[in-house]
Amino acid sequence: MILYRLAARKYIHDVSGTGARLYGGRWNPVGSAGIYTSEHISLAFLEKYVHASAKENMQRIALLTIELDEGAVTIFNTDDKLLKKSWADDISYSQWLGAQILADPAIVAFSVPSAIIPGERNFILNPAADHFHLVKFAKVVDFTTDFRLLNKLLD
Template sequence: MYTYRIAQTKYAADRNASGIDGRWNSRGRYVIYTGGSLALSCLEKLVHTAGTSLYAGDFSVTIFNLPAGLAVKEITQADLLKHNSQWQKVINYPITQALGDAWLQGMQTAVLKVPSAIIELEHNYLFNPAHPDFDRIKIAAINKFTFDERLRTKN
C-alpha cells in the first residue's frame, strides 16, 4: 500500500517528524502525516497552508510504501462520533489529539489509520517514527509537485 505526503522539497526525504501540534497529536508529540491518496494529500496541504506559499514554494510528493503484513491501528468514523458528532471541527482538536497521543504512547503500531476531516470516505495514515516497525516503511519515490493555479482561492 502507498501513502503520500506533500512537503517542501528540501524536506521530502526527511523521515523525521516536527513535533508541531496537529489534529491527531499535541505539541511535542512526533507524528508524520500522510494521505491515502495523492489527491487527499493535495487537499490537506491546501487547507493547512497559506495560499501564497503554495505557489511560491518548491514542493515534492513523497510516496511511502507500507509493506504487506504491517500492523495498522484504525480509528473509525463511528469511534469518533461516540466522542463528538462534530469531531472534525478545529475546536474539537483536543478529542482527536488525545486519541492520537494515546496511540503514540501505547506504541502498538507504527501506523494509525484515521478518517479525513475533509472527505468523509477518505483516510489519512499517521506514522510513529519512534515505533520499531517504522523502519519497515520505505520511501518508494519522491517526485516534484506543483499546485495547479486553478486551486487558488478566488477573491
C-alpha cells in the same frame, strides 16, 4: 499499501515527524511526533492546501510515495463509529486520541477519517514505532498542479 505525503521540498526527506512534534496537528499534540500522509494524492493536496497561509506555501513542494507492508507492520484503523460525533471540531479530543495511539510502540501507522473529504482516510506514521524501519520511503518527485486552481483558491 501506498500512501502519499506532500511537503516543502526542503522538508520532504525528513521522516522524523519533527514538524508535527513542534507544532502539533489534528491527531497529535505538541511534543508527539508523527508523519501525516494520505491514501490519495488528491487528498494529500487538499490537506496541504488547507494549512497553506499563502500561495507560496503551495509552490516548491514535493510528493513522497510511501509503501507499507500491511502484513509486516501494525496499522491501527480508527473506527469512525466510535469517534465522538464532533471529533472534527474538537482538536483536544483528536489530539488526545492520537497521543494514545502514538504512545504504543507496536503501532507503525494509524488511519483516521479526513475532516475535508468524508469517506477518505489519512494515515499518521509513528516514527517512534519499533518497526518503523520497515516503512519504505519510495520516490520523491517535484509536485506541480494547474496553478489556475491555486490562483482561484488563494486569491
